[in-house]
Amino acid sequence: MWAPDGGAPNGFRPAEREKDPERWWSLVNADDVVVTQLDDGAEDGPGVPTSSASMPSLVASMLQHLDVRDGCTVLDIGTGTGWTAGLLCARLGSQAVTTVEVDRDVYLQAAKSLAAAGLLPVHQHHGDALLGWPFGAPYDRIHSTAAVQRVPRVWVEQTKPGGVIVTPWGTPYANAALLRLDVGERGQAAHGRFVENVSFMWMRAQRPPEMTGPQAAPTSHGASGIDPDLALERVHAAFAIGLRAPLVRYVHTWDEADPAGTYRMQLSDGHGSCASVRYHDWGGDGAVQQAGNRRLWDEITIARLRWQEEGGPELTRYGVTIAADGAQSVWLDEPRNVIRRHVS
Structure with missing residues (x-):
C-alpha cells in the first residue's frame, strides 16, 4: 500500500507488511482510506491514487444503504482489494456475489486475497463495469465503489424491479455524494436521493477531462x-x-x-x-x-x-431520476423540480 509522505516526490511512500509490519498494520486497522495503487499502476507517475480500500466506517454505511436481505444477489462494481466483495460473500454466500474490476493487476491481487480468505467461488471478473455484468443479471442490488457522473443505463436494466443501486456520484466540481437509487418496473423510471456526503475515485471511463490552460488571451x-x-x-x-x-x-x-x-x-x-x-x-x-x-x-x-x-439546501435534498431511455435528471426535493438534465 501507499502511505502519505509529504517528503516523497509524488507525496507517497510504499508500506510493505514484510518490511515494516507495525506501520502496515496501523494503516490497515485505522478507520481511514488505504491507497493500494497510484497512477493506474504506472511507474514514476505524479502520485494520483487510483485504487484503494475505502474507510471501514464508510463501507459499513454504504452497505447499510444497500440493505441486502437473505437470498439477494449483488453485483459489486470495482473489486479493488476484494474486501467489500468479501463482506458481501460472508453475508450472502459466495454464489450470490458477482464482482467486476477494470484493472487486471488489481483483479489478480483481489483473486488471491479472496481465495486466501476462503471466499471462493465468488463470481469474479475482469472487465469494464460500466457495462455491468449481464451474464449474472438481473441482480437484486448493485453496489459501486467508484464515482460516476452518469449512472449507466445498463445498471438499471440489470437490476430487478424493486432493487437498489448504491453508488458514489458527483460532478467535476464536487465529487461529493452517495446516491441510493430505487429501480422501478421494466420501462419505468428509477428514482433516488443522495443520502450522504462521500468522495470516491472516479470510474475510469467517466473521469473528468484534464485541466487545460487558456487557449487564447483572456477576453x-x-x-x-x-x-x-x-x-x-x-x-x-x-x-x-x-x-x-x-x-x-x-x-x-x-x-x-x-x-x-x-x-x-x-x-x-x-x-x-x-x-x-x-x-x-x-x-x-x-x-x-x-x-x-x-x-x-x-x-x-x-x-x-x-x-x-433556495435556502442553502443540503445535498440530501437533491435526487436523480433515470428515465427508461437512460436520460438522467437531477432535481431538488421532488422529481418535477429539475435542476439539470443529461441525455445518455
Whole structure:
C-alpha cells in the first residue's frame, strides 16, 4: 500500500507488511482510506491514487444503504482489494456475489486475497463495469465503489424491479455524494436521493477531462461578484454549484514569492473555456479573468447565488431520476423540480 509522505516526490511512500509490519498494520486497522495503487499502476507517475480500500466506517454505511436481505444477489462494481466483495460473500454466500474490476493487476491481487480468505467461488471478473455484468443479471442490488457522473443505463436494466443501486456520484466540481437509487418496473423510471456526503475515485471511463490552460488571451476582465471563498464554503454549496456548472473543474495556484496576494482559483471545462479569480482584493478590477465560449466564473457566481436563494439546501435534498431511455435528471426535493438534465 501507499502511505502519505509529504517528503516523497509524488507525496507517497510504499508500506510493505514484510518490511515494516507495525506501520502496515496501523494503516490497515485505522478507520481511514488505504491507497493500494497510484497512477493506474504506472511507474514514476505524479502520485494520483487510483485504487484503494475505502474507510471501514464508510463501507459499513454504504452497505447499510444497500440493505441486502437473505437470498439477494449483488453485483459489486470495482473489486479493488476484494474486501467489500468479501463482506458481501460472508453475508450472502459466495454464489450470490458477482464482482467486476477494470484493472487486471488489481483483479489478480483481489483473486488471491479472496481465495486466501476462503471466499471462493465468488463470481469474479475482469472487465469494464460500466457495462455491468449481464451474464449474472438481473441482480437484486448493485453496489459501486467508484464515482460516476452518469449512472449507466445498463445498471438499471440489470437490476430487478424493486432493487437498489448504491453508488458514489458527483460532478467535476464536487465529487461529493452517495446516491441510493430505487429501480422501478421494466420501462419505468428509477428514482433516488443522495443520502450522504462521500468522495470516491472516479470510474475510469467517466473521469473528468484534464485541466487545460487558456487557449487564447483572456477576453473578459473585471471584479468578482462574490467572495471566492463562498464557492467552496460548504460541501452543499459546492455540490449545488457543480450541478449548474457542468464539466467545470478547479485548482488553486499561487506565486511562492507572494502566496497571499497571488492565490487564485483556476477554472476549466476541458473544452477551451477557462477562468481565474483572485482571492485577495476580489472586488478589485482585474480580479477575474475569463476566456472561451463560456464565462465560467460568472456561472459559478450565479450558481452560488441561486443556491443561497433556495435556502442553502443540503445535498440530501437533491435526487436523480433515470428515465427508461437512460436520460438522467437531477432535481431538488421532488422529481418535477429539475435542476439539470443529461441525455445518455
